[in-house]
Amino acid sequence: xxxxxxxxxxxxxxxxxxxxxxxxxxxxxxxxxxxxxxxxxxxxxxxxxxxxxxxxxxxxxxxxxxxxxxxxxxxxxxxxxxxxxxxxxxxxxxxxxxxxxxxxxxxxxxxxxx
Amino acid sequence: xxxxxxxxxxxxxxxxxxxxxxxxxxxxxxxxxxxxxxxxxxxxxxxxxxxxxxxxxxxxxxxxxxxxxxxxxxxxxxxxxxxxxxxxxxxxxxxxxxxxxxxxxxxxxxxxxxxxxxxxxxxxxxxxxxxxxxxxxxxxxxxxxxxxxxxxxxxxxxxxxxxxxxx
Numbered sequence: 001x002x003x004x005x006x007x008x009x010x011x012x013x014x015x016x017x018x019x020x021x022x023x024x025x026x027x028x029x030x031x032x033x034x035x036x037x038x039x040x041x042x043x044x045x046x047x048x049x050x051x052x053x054x055x056x057x058x059x060x061x062x063x064x065x066x067x068x069x070x071x072x073x074x075x076x077x078x079x080x081x082x083x084x085x086x087x088x089x090x091x092x093x094x095x096x097x098x099x100x101x102x103x104x105x106x107x108x109x110x111x112x113x114x
Numbered sequence: 115x116x117x118x119x120x121x122x123x124x125x126x127x128x129x130x131x132x133x134x135x136x137x138x139x140x141x142x143x144x145x146x147x148x149x150x151x152x153x154x155x156x157x158x159x160x161x162x163x164x165x166x167x168x169x170x171x172x173x174x175x176x177x178x179x180x181x182x183x184x185x186x187x188x189x190x191x192x193x194x195x196x197x198x199x200x201x202x203x204x205x206x207x208x209x210x211x212x213x214x215x216x217x218x219x220x221x222x223x224x225x226x227x228x229x230x231x232x233x234x235x236x237x238x239x240x241x242x243x244x245x246x247x248x249x250x251x252x253x254x255x256x257x258x259x260x261x262x263x264x265x266x267x268x269x270x271x272x273x274x275x276x277x278x279x280x281x
Contacts, residue, residue: 008120008160009231014222016124016157020131020150022215027135029207030200035185036140039147042178043131046154049166057161058230073166073244074252080166080173081259085266087178091185092273098189107201 013054020047034097034104038090045083052076120160127153140186140198148179162235165244 020043027040056072098104130150137143151174158167190197222228248256 008117010228011222011225012120012124013157013161014228015219016128018215018218018222019128020154022211022218023128023131023135025214026207026211029210030204031135031198032201033140033198035182035189036135036143036198039134039143039182042147042174043134043150046151046174049170050154050157053158053161053163053166057163057235058232059228070239070244070247073163073239074247076163076166077169077244077248078255078259080169081263084173084177085262087181088266088270089273091181092270094185095188095274096276102191104189 010054010058013058014051017047017050017054020044020050032105032107034094034106034109035091037106038087038094041090042083042087045079045086049076049079052079116160120157123153123156123160127151127157138198139195140190141183141194143198144179144182144186147182148175151175151179163239165239165241 024040024043024047027043028037031037031040052072052075056070060069094104097109101108103109127150130146130153133146134143134150137146151170155167155170155175158164158170
């Protein structure tokens with residue numbers, strides 16, 4: 001099967017989304033800088049958006065309900081809104097933490113440790 | 115044709131995301147993040163989601179990346195080439211996220227319902243179609259999202275600026 005007549009299906013998009021999600025998950029676990037952790041969370045939210053739009057594009061049936069055709073797009077839009085709000089509040093928190101502790105290292109944020 | 119475009123931009127966005135989490139310099143990470151978001155916008159266009167692609171470029175590539183770069187500039191100290199290193203438990207994180215990917219890929223590849231190809235798309239995806247849905251069926255969540263954005267904006271300003279305690 002050559003690449004030209006290989007058509008891209010739903011599972012290919014889902015695999016791309018899963019790959020981006022797991023790269024973001026690795027970033028959340030492994031990075032030391034708190035801004036890098038926030039960037040990895042953005043990557044994960046973006047991967048979820050790919051899944052929403054892909055399901056909306058491929059598994060859609062006109063016979064079910066014509067008024068709900070673009071529901072996946074609406075869900076992706078709300079995820080984008082929440083991500084924008086999250087990054088604004090998160091960066092404000094990071095700046096406040098930096099002002100108090102002069103550090104953005106996650107390993108040093110141990111105020112709650114007994 | 116669209117297959118080739120898909121693979122170019124899917125590989126581009128995945129490689130850029132990989133560079134985000136492996137780069138040692140956090141400014142490079144932020145710029146690779148913008149590149150990854152742009153690649154995903156092209157994938158949206160391939161899935162006939164025109165308005166979402168525009169929103170992706172405006173909000174993620176422009177606004178979110180810009181705010182991350184600003185936060186990096188405001189909080190950076192020390193050597194910039196070592197500003198984004200891994201912590202001690204990165205190997206455990208790699209194992210966990212790798213096994214999560216294997217499980218998700220097994221689920222995707224073994225589900226016969228998801229092995230479908232694209233049918234011709236006739237129902238839009240532009241701002242007009244989406245606004246009709248947002249202002250009729252999803253009006254309450256839409257207004258709630260507006261309130262959420264306002265609250266987040268005010269909260270971010272208060273958090274970053276600090277409350278005036280002299281009064």
